[in-house]
Amino acid sequence: MRGIILFARNNGYVDYVKIACASAGYARKNLSEFDEICLVTDSASADEHPELIKQYFDRTIISDNFQPENTRLFKDTANSPEYASFKNMGRSEVYELSPYEETLVIDCDYFIMSDTLDQVWGSENDFMINYQYRDIAGRHGGNVSYIDDFTIPMCWATVFFFRKSEFAENLFNLIIHIKYNYKYYYALYNCSGNLFRNDFAFAIALHMLNGNVSFKAPSLPIDYLNNSFDLDDIFRVNSANDVIMYCAKAETIEEHLLSRFTNTDLHIMNKRAIERNVDTMLELGETL
Amino acid sequence: MSRGYIVIAQNNNEFDYLEMTYALALSLKATQRENAICVCVDEYTKGLVQDKHRKVFDHIVDIPWNDDAGADNWKIHNKWKYIHMSPFDETIILDSDMVFTHSVDHWWDYLATKDVWCCTNVKTFRGEDVVDDFYRKKFTELELPDVYSNFSYFKKTQPAYEFFRMVELIMTHWNVYYDKFLKGIGQNWMSADMAYALAIKLLDIEEVVCDYDIKDVPTFVHMKSHVQNIERTKIDNIWTKSIPSELSDNLEVRIGNFVQNLPVHYVQKEWMTQEKIATYEKAVL
Numbered sequence: 195m196r197g198i199i200l201f202a203r204n205n206g207y208v209d210y211v212k213i214a215c216a217s218a219g220y221a222r223k224n225l226s227e228f229d230e231i232c233l234v235t236d237s238a239s240a241d242e243h244p245e246l247i248k249q250y251f252d253r254t255i256i257s258d259n260f261q262p263e264n265t266r267l268f269k270d271t272a273n274s275p276e277y278a279s280f281k282n283m284g285r286s287e288v289y290e291l292s293p294y295e296e297t298l299v300i301d302c303d304y305f306i307m308s309d310t311l312d313q314v315w316g317s318e319n320d321f322m323i324n325y326q327y328r329d330i331a332g333r334h335g336g337n338v339s340y341i342d343d344f345t346i347p348m349c350w351a352t353v354f355f356f357r358k359s360e361f362a363e364n365l366f367n368l369i370i371h372i373k374y375n376y377k378y379y380y381a382l383y384n385c386s387g388n389l390f391r392n393d394f395a396f397a398i399a400l401h402m403l404n405g406n407v408s409f410k411a412p413s414l415p416i417d418y419l420n421n422s423f424d425l426d427d428i429f430r431v432n433s434a435n436d437v438i439m440y441c442a443k444a445e446t447i448e449e450h451l452l453s454r455f456t457n458t459d460l461h462i463m464n465k466r467a468i469e470r471n472v473d474t475m476l477e478l479g480e481t482l
Numbered sequence: 483m484s485r486g487y488i489v490i491a492q493n494n495n496e497f498d499y500l501e502m503t504y505a506l507a508l509s510l511k512a513t514q515r516e517n518a519i520c521v522c523v524d525e526y527t528k529g530l531v532q533d534k535h536r537k538v539f540d541h542i543v544d545i546p547w548n549d550d551a552g553a554d555n556w557k558i559h560n561k562w563k564y565i566h567m568s569p570f571d572e573t574i575i576l577d578s579d580m581v582f583t584h585s586v587d588h589w590w591d592y593l594a595t596k597d598v599w600c601c602t603n604v605k606t607f608r609g610e611d612v613v614d615d616f617y618r619k620k621f622t623e624l625e626l627p628d629v630y631s632n633f634s635y636f637k638k639t640q641p642a643y644e645f646f647r648m649v650e651l652i653m654t655h656w657n658v659y660y661d662k663f664l665k666g667i668g669q670n671w672m673s674a675d676m677a678y679a680l681a682i683k684l685l686d687i688e689e690v691v692c693d694y695d696i697k698d699v700p701t702f703v704h705m706k707s708h709v710q711n712i713e714r715t716k717i718d719n720i721w722t723k724s725i726p727s728e729l730s731d732n733l734e735v736r737i738g739n740f741v742q743n744l745p746v747h748y749v750q751k752e753w754m755t756q757e758k759i760a761t762y763e764k765a766v767l
Contacts, residue, residue, distance in 0.1 A: 343712045344725045344738045346608070383739060406741040408609025 196315050197230040197253075197294035201285055202302045204239040208465040209472075211239045214302035215250040216472050219479015221300070222250075223434040227312040228298070234284060234291055249481045255291055257284055285351065285392050286373050289358075289366035301352045301461065303468060305475075307435040308457045311353070313415040320359040323349045323396060323411050326418035330453060330460070331426055331441035341394055342384035346401045349411065350419045351392035352461050361403075368399040416459075424464040426450070428471050434478045485590055486518030486540065486570040491578050492549070492557040493527045497751040500530050502578040505754050507538040508762035509581040512733055516587050522560070522567045524549045537767070543567045550654065561631060561674040562650035565642055577632040579751055580702065583735050584743045589699050593635040597642045598691040600629040600678060604704040605744060606711050607725065607737040611697055616708040620668030620676065627682045627692055631674040632747065633700045645691070648681035702745040705737070722750050729758045733765050 198221050202214035211233070218231045230252035233240075237256055240247060247254055288299055298314055300306065314322060325347050327339070339348045356362040372379050372395045379385070385394050400411050425442035427450065432438065435457050440450035462468055468475070487510060491503040503521050510517040520541035523531065531542060546566060551557035564575055572594060593599050604612045615622045636642040652659045656672045663680055664670075682688050707721040708714055717724045727737040735742040748754065 343716045346739060401739070406736070406739060407743055408740060 195230065195294045196228045196296045196298075197232050197292065198225070198228050198298045198300060199232045199234060199288060199292060199294075200300055200302045201234045201288075202239060203236050203284070204242060209242070209469060210302055210465075211235060211243050212246065212472055212476075213465065213468050215243065215246045216468070216475035216479055217300065217302050217305055218250040219476060219481060220434050221306045222482075223478070223480040224306050224309055225312050226309070227315045230294070232293070234288070246476075250476075250479070252482065253293070255293075257287065257291060259284060259287065286366060286369040286395065289356070289363055292358075294358075296355070296357045298355050299353070303463060303465060304352055304459065304461045305437075306459050307437070307455070308459055310415050310459065314355040317355065317357070319355070319357075319412040320361040321354065321356045321365060321411055322414050323351065323354040323400075324413050324417055324419045325349045325410055326413075327421045328418050330420055330422045330439065330455070331444070331451070333423070333425070333442065333444040333447075341397055342386065345383045346397055347410070348393055349397045349400065350421075351396045352419055353414060353459075354396070355414065365399055365403055368403055369395050372398055420455075420458060420460050422460055422462045422464070426462075426464055426467070428462065428464075428467045431471050431474045431478065434475075434480075483571045484518070484569070485516045485572045486520055486568070486574075487576050488520045488522065488564055488568045488570070488573050489576045489578055490522045490545065490557070490560055490564075491527055492524050492545075492551060492560075493530060494555045494557065496555065499578040500527055500535065501756075501759065502751065502754050504535055504538065505759050505762055506576065506578060506580055506582070508759070508766045509583070509733070511538060511766045512762065513582045513585055514587055515585065516590060518570065520567065520569055520573075522563070524551070524557075534763075541569050543569070558672065558674045559653055561677070562646055562653050565636060565638065565646040568638075572635070572637045574700070575632055575634045575636075576745075577747060579749060579754065580632065580745055580747045581735065581754075582745050583733070586700075586745065592699055594637065596635070596691060597637055597639045598645050598687075599635040599693070599700065600627070600631070600682065600691050601633040601700045601702070602628050602630070602692045602694055603697045603701050604630055604709075604747075605701055606709065607703055607705065607740055607742070608711070609703075609740065609744075610711055612704060612709045614709045614711070616714075617706055618668070620664065620666060621679060623667050624664065626676070626679040627688045628694075629675060629679050629682060629692060630702075630704070631678045633702050633745065634678065635700065641687075641690075645681060645685065645687065648685055649677050652677045652680050652684075702747050703737075703742055704747050705749045720750055722753055727753070729761055731761060731765075733762065 200214045202210035204210050232253040233251040234255045234257055236258050341348050376390050379398050383398055425447050427440040429438040429440050438454045441453045443449045489503050491499040493499050507519045510519055518540040521539045522543045522545050524545050545560050550559035621628055705721050707717050707719050725738045729735055735746055
């Protein structure tokens with residue numbers, strides 16, 4: 195079985211479950227080689243949109259695991275920054291939770307608008323993730339980030355693939371260990387901030403699992419992530435593979451350039467922008 | 483065919499190159515099957531050689547034809563004499579401030595395909611290829627071969643003697659060669675790397691003694707601060723002030739959480755402490 199898994203737990207600020215439904219609709223529309231799309235959520239979040247979930251997901255897994263308090267800053271372009279809780283601790287449990295032999299995990303704010311990720315199915319790699327990213331607005335110059343200037347390269351846990359295997363099992367066990375001891379590993383790897391980040395945990399685990407030597411896990415079929423950071427906005431959604439974005443200028447982030455993206459997977463980090471367009475996205479995506 | 487490493491150890495007022503070479507020799511004994519080392523010393527340094535050094539140095543050779551370094555603190559002036567000092571048929575040149583971490587024995591047969599093989603690719607502590615020319619502006623400006631004299635390989639053949647003869651001419655007539663070929667931006671002092679690079683260029687043997695396509699043999703981790711792919715303003719000129727590092731009891735060298743598996747050129751002489759030397763001694767002797 196091949197499945198796509200999305201994690202979504204509402205936090206009273208962002209309706210992650212609704213966004214996940216839109217993202218699932220895009221995945222179903224643009225990919226064809228998978229068997230199921232699965233939502234991992236908690237009981238309270240599932241109760242908010244029972245009908246919508248049935249329309250977009252083949253399977254729902256309820257995981258009410260305790261989520262330690264994790265707070266992050268949410269931005270909607272350069273305006274209205276707000277802090278809200280951020281329930282991202284469940285992702286490391288995906289190896290145990292996944293009922294699939296091959297699993298593609300995507301963030302609920304990752305919109306699959308091409309068929310590229312169909313190439314992951316049947317891969318000989320046990321695990322694939324990207325280390326490079328591109329800022330669609332071009333504000334961030336480099337395409338590789340380090341966890342810290344003096345330590346390891348960061349990978350992006352926004353999208354990753356794994357197959358049930360010894361390597362993947364060990365990897366996720368290690369990620370869980372890092373999650374429960376992340377303050378120690380943050381100190382060891384000079385990680386900035388106090389927010390637990392899956393990106394950091396995955397990068398640290400991959401580094402450790404490979405003997406602490408220079409190493410990069412195999413990349414996904416396109417070896418970088420297209421990131422739209424939260425200073426950007428959505429101008430118009432044309433179809434399930436066509437969106438026009440407001441990209442914040444590097445020099446003056448209050449000003450934007452219009453950029454159109456077609457047949458390009460996109461990580462849209464401005465949740466408010468997605469929420470403003472989510473009904474259109476739900477309509478354009480494919481239901482069961 | 484004998485194979486071994488050669489190092490010039492000349493102490494100055496500031497640093498104990500003999501002790502650094504001792505640590506290097508111990509690391510060779512700990513990690514390499516081909517671990518013979520020839521240590522070349524001047525009269526002063528020779529007087530500092532102790533029994534512990536003799537135990538791990540396979541050959542101790544006097545630097546011949548006087549000490550060209552004289553009173554200079556940075557003693558690189560004798561680096562044209564390697565071919566005359568080496569007791570081995572095949573030799574790899576090292577600097578004192580290096581340590582070996584894992585076996586590179588398999589490199590020898592590969593290096594032996596050339597008479598002289600100058601290292602042209604070095605790595606950051608993260609294992610990335612060094613691409614920054616911060617310390618090598620003149621190399622870039624004058625399109626000199628991007629060679630590192632340490633970890634150069636040679637065998638005692640006619641082309642190798644010709645190469646070292648050219649290096650000798652450049653080093654002993656530095657001002658002449660500098661004025662004629664090396665004026666411009668960047669350093670104006672003599673370095674072995676620059677002398678080797680100019681010799682290669684003048685002899686037109688870059689394609690013979692260098693191989694830019696092969697990034698992993700020969701190579702080493704070069705710990706000069708500003709080639710580490712870290713923004714200039716974020717790393718101290720002395721890398722040890724910015725990046726944590728350690729030598730573990732099982733002789734694993736870790737720099738910034740990366741276990742090093744290539745030879746490491748640690749550059750900062752104070753990195754090699756008596757404590758680290760004791761760790762090597764405990765493991766090897």
